[in-house]
Amino acid sequence: MQNVLSVIQASTLYFQKNGVESPRLNIEHLLAHVLGKKRMELYLEFDRPLGDAELEPLRALVRRRAGGEPLQHLLGTAEFHGRIFTCDKRALIPRPETEQFCEIVLARGPAARVLDVGTGSGVIALTLAAAWPEARVEAVDVSADALALARENAARLGLTERVLFAQSDLLESVTGEFDLIVANLPYIATAEIAQLAREVRHDPLPALDGGPRGLEIFERFIPQAARHLRGRFALEIGHDQTAALTELLGAHNFQDILPQTDYQGRNRFLFANYG
Ligand SMILES: C[S@@+](CC[C@H](N)C(=O)[O-])C[C@H]1O[C@@H](n2cnc3c(N)ncnc32)[C@H](O)[C@@H]1O
Structure with a gap:
């Protein structure tokens, strides 16, 4: 069974191989987005098991990010000067x-x-x-x-x-x-x-x-x-x-x-x- 930490580690490597800058930060953002959490909250849940319901949407986002789609387009938002803006x-x-x-x-x-x-x-x-x-x-x-x-x-x-x-x-x-x-x-x-x-x-x-x-x-x-x-x-x-x-x-x-x-x-x- 995969958990939060193992998914972060495996996806970080995958992003590195595919030339994504800041690979760990990117997977943390995407996973937090899929789980509906703040990125820092993941650090309290490294052992949380992840099932297909969570992994499938995540895999789709990871593939698109590795293919060069910007993180902000996948999240649908960008932070700017302390505020969240819709971004597409x-x-x-x-x-x-x-x-x-x-x-x-x-x-x-x-x-x-x-x-x-x-x-x-x-x-x-x-x-x-x-x-x-x-x-x-x-x-x-x-x-x-x-x-x-x-x-x-x-x-x-x-x-x-x-x-x-x-x-x-x-x-x-x-x-x-x-x-x-x-x-x-x-x-x-x-x-x-x-x-x-x-x-x-x-x-x-x-x-x-x-x-x-x-x-x-x-x-x-x-x-x-x-x-x-x-x-x-x-x-x-x-x-x-x-x-x-x-x-x-x-x-x-x-x-x-x-x-x-x-x-x-x-x-x-x-x-x-x-x-
Ligand atoms: C570099 S983007 C900057 C967008 C935004 N100000 C920012 O800082 O994120 C330049 C913007 O200028 C707009 N633009 C390009 N040519 C323009 C023109 N002739 N008149 C008005 N806006 C124009 C584009 O549509 C685009 O939204």
């Missing part, structure tokens, strides 16, 4: 770098009128809205699928009244002025996408593809943002885009342009002021 193929899986981006934005203090461009699952807009009860937050995306997911996440977090989601190609359909515009838009050069990890290829292509040089979306976005911004600008960017984007922001009269590094020491965020 309609939008990018939120990344730890974006949590760090939110932390830096939050540390700079609240803003009254906030716009999140390319909101995806809504993680940035909803995190800022939850932290800043006085803020009026708007969020746009070109993808109707992503917006449907973002609205589900707003409902899940009780923030439906606080965040206005709308479909827009960048700021084409946006009116009014904002004190803070934030964006994590696609910045990967088209030719690099085929080389990304197999899990990343489960993200929607329009969430990744930044055009032939990876800069084309910023080149449209930055002059548009200048027309709507009276305050702070915050971008998540590719690690090799700081020089090009600093020049672009300068050319459009943004001031106080400041790159910031992620936990790995790479320049992944760019802040500026306008107006």
Whole structure:
């Protein structure tokens, strides 16, 4: 008879052989999901026997994970900045770098009128809205699928009244002025996408593809943002885009342009002021 510990050990090896990063963490998450438990609760139940009713659904998930499906898609959720968001193929899986981006934005203090461009699952807009009860937050995306997911996440977090989601190609359909515009838009050069990890290829292509040089979306976005911004600008960017984007922001009269590094020491965020 298999038990919790033997299944964790065998699946960890299987994941290792199939190139899954953090293999033990992955099987713990999947097993906890199947058993309806918190991951840490497994540690109190290593001897618990597991029967077919539990093992069959687990085996299906383990096979899919070993085949490269992202853990968050199998769980149907992702944790972001201490909150649980619904997560599926309609939008990018939120990344730890974006949590760090939110932390830096939050540390700079609240803003009254906030716009999140390319909101995806809504993680940035909803995190800022939850932290800043006085803020009026708007969020746009070109993808109707992503917006449907973002609205589900707003409902899940009780923030439906606080965040206005709308479909827009960048700021084409946006009116009014904002004190803070934030964006994590696609910045990967088209030719690099085929080389990304197999899990990343489960993200929607329009969430990744930044055009032939990876800069084309910023080149449209930055002059548009200048027309709507009276305050702070915050971008998540590719690690090799700081020089090009600093020049672009300068050319459009943004001031106080400041790159910031992620936990790995790479320049992944760019802040500026306008107006
Ligand atoms: C890198 S994903 C980021 C999603 C989310 N902000 C996050 O941090 O997890 C980029 C998002 O920008 C959206 N997007 C791409 N091109 C766009 C455009 N021209 N106008 C508005 N949104 C766009 C994509 O649909 C996708 O949801």
